[in-house]
Amino acid sequence: MIQKLCSLLMLFLVFNSCSTNAEDRIDNPNLINVSFRLNLDLNLPEYNSLNFPGNSYSTYNTGINGVVVYNINNTQFTAFELSDPNHPLSDCSTLRVQGVIAKCDCNDGNSYNILTGELTNGSGQYTMKPYRVSKNGNTLEVFN
Numbered sequence: 001m002i003q004k005l006c007s008l009l010m011l012f013l014v015f016n017s018c019s020t021n022a023e024d025r026i027d028n029p030n031l032i033n034v035s036f037r038l039n040l041d042l043n044l045p046e047y048n049s050l051n052f053p054g055n056s057y058s059t060y061n062t063g064i065n066g067v068v069v070y071n072i073n074n075t076q077f078t079a080f081e082l083s084d085p086n087h088p089l090s091d092c093s094t095l096r097v098q099g100v101i102a103k104c105d106c107n108d109g110n111s112y113n114i115l116t117g118e119l120t121n122g123s124g125q126y127t128m129k130p131y132r133v134s135k136n137g138n139t140l141e142v143f144n
Contacts, residue, residue: 028126030088031064031081038062038142040069050077050140056114058082058097062142065094067131068102069142070114079131079142080117084110086124095128102128 040047040057049055053073060066066082084104087093095102097114104110110122117128134141 028085028129030093030126031083031085031129033144034064035144036062038067040140040142042138042140047140054100056097056100060094063131063144064089064129067142068095068097068114069133069140070100072115075135077133077135077140078115078117079133080112080114081129081131083129084112084124085126085129086110086119086122 038059040050042048042051047057050057050069050071053071056068056070058066058068060082063081064083067079068082069077069079071077080102082095082097082102083089084093084095084106087104087106087110090106092106093104095104095112100114101120102112102114104122108122110124111120112118112128113120114128117130119127131142131144
């Protein structure tokens with residue numbers, strides 16, 4: 001009986017924590033939504049760094065201004081848009097990856113952690129735009 005009650009309570013909490021009201025969501029006015037699929041074959045030399053935790057791969061021909069993929073532990077990966085989410089698109093808003101930090105060339109010094117997407121320096125209310133990552137064998141699929 002107690003187990004059933006706990007299960008019902010958990011379901012109630014899960015459903016109440018999910019918002020169905022689109023007005024509750026805050027969309028970033030600086031970044032558009034683009035659809036893409038990027039397949040990275042980890043057997044290829046170009047993507048070899050992604051076979052090791054703590055390494056990343058950046059491409060600037062996918063997404064809006066590019067995508068960075070980061071290997072957390074060989075089973076978990078993150079992927080983020082390489083456009084500063086706190087700037088309208090411009091010549092300086094493309095982020096450059098240095099280690100685990102993505103830096104903006106605009107004058108405010110914005111930088112972000114590519115593991116979490118959080119702002120580490122500068123100002124703004126938005127985090128990096130995340131993309132989905134799926135691993136199947138030795139292939140990573142990054143998509144929006």
